[in-house]
Amino acid sequence: MLRKLLSLYENSILLPKQPDHSYEQFFIFFDESQNEWIGIPKKEISEKELNLLKKLYELVDLQTSSLKTGSQSWYEFLYLKGPIPPSNTEAYFRMIQFHIKGDGINQNEIESALKGFFTDEVIIIWENVNRGVIIEEKKLISLSEKEFITLSETIESDFFIKISFYIGKIHLLSHDLPTYFYQEKEYFNFGKKNLGNTFNFAFERVFPAYLTYHLQDELKHKVKQELNEVFLDDQEMFSTIKVFLENNLNASMTAKKLYIHRNTLQYRIDKFVEKTGIQLKDFYGAFTVFLACLLFEQEQKK
Structure with missing residues (x-):
């Protein structure tokens, strides 16, 4: 697609890698799917065209993307197939x-705010003006998933912006690390697109929905055949059961999140068990129902 823009903007330039210096007269856009950059003269783009291109591609802010030595080696390793950073x-x-x-x-x-939450030095790479990655050595890890929730809330209140995180797994520094990085990036993109207003993601949070999304249509149909009718008849029951399962079958926490009395919650759970014959406190029952909830939710978003 970027190459087609060359014919529309005659003085534009196609770049095989992210430029390492500023092009003051150009807007630089990045196409992640093709791993290519294009520079389009600012004077040739109207405000309307600029807004449209920003929706389609990432606008790279070269003014703020200069990298320090350590960050540079990690950037080249993760994004440009460079050598393993010294460690x-x-x-x-x-x-x-x-x-x-x-x-x-x-x-x-x-x-500066992000680094302030870590007790030791971490490396931060900015992929573009809105996205980046924090690289943390195992011995330096200090933040738990709950602490990332606090970090998100603090950043939001201090800067009036929304920030979401994908907390990756611990990996050995090897040539395989970029592969893991891009897989986690795929999970992150999926989570942001499909998991509502969640702002902190991890493999175990994203993968169940990712798995159901990629199930074969025949399997999806079999799961939906068992429970879809119950959820369609009573959307309130669907919401209740999903929140109950997401909160580890904790009735107090579920009732608090749904703003209902525990007796009301128990009534809805008993009603679900009566209609389906599935016991939620049984592992296999809970797993099957949660799978059905995810499929039902995905269907409602189509």
Whole structure:
């Protein structure tokens, strides 16, 4: 698609890799699917065209994307098939990807705020003006998933922006690390698109929905055949059962999140069990119903 833009904007330039210096007279756009960059002269783009291109591609902010030595080696390793960054033997890392929703982002201030939550030094790479990755060595890991929720809330209140995280798994520093990085990136993109207003993602949070989304149509039909009618007849029951399962069958927490009395919650659960014959406190029953909930939810979004 970027190559087609060359015919529309005669003075544009196609770049095989992210430019390492600023092009003051150009807007730089990145096509992730093709791993290509294009520079289009600012004077040739109207405001309406600029807004449209920003919807289709990532606008790269070269002014703020200059990388320090350590960040540069990691950027080349993860994104440009560069050599493994220098580190100790048998070093392990996890990558925490983040995405910011909002305008007027000051990357320096955001980066400073992010680093302030970690007890030791971490490397932060900005992929574009809204997205980046925090690289954390195993011995330095300090934040739990709950602490990332606090971090999200703090960033939102201080900067009036929404920030979401994907907390990656711990991996050995090897040539395979970029592969894991892009797989986690795929999960992150899926989670942001399909899991509602959640702002903190991890493999175990995303994968059940990812799995159901990619099930064969025949299997989807068999699962929906068992429970879809119950959920269609009573959407309130669907919401109740899904929240109950997501909260580890904790009645108090579920009732609090749904703003209902525990007796009301129990009535709805008993009604569901009576209609389906499936016991939610049985592992296999809970797993099957949760799978059906995810499929039903995906169907409703179509």
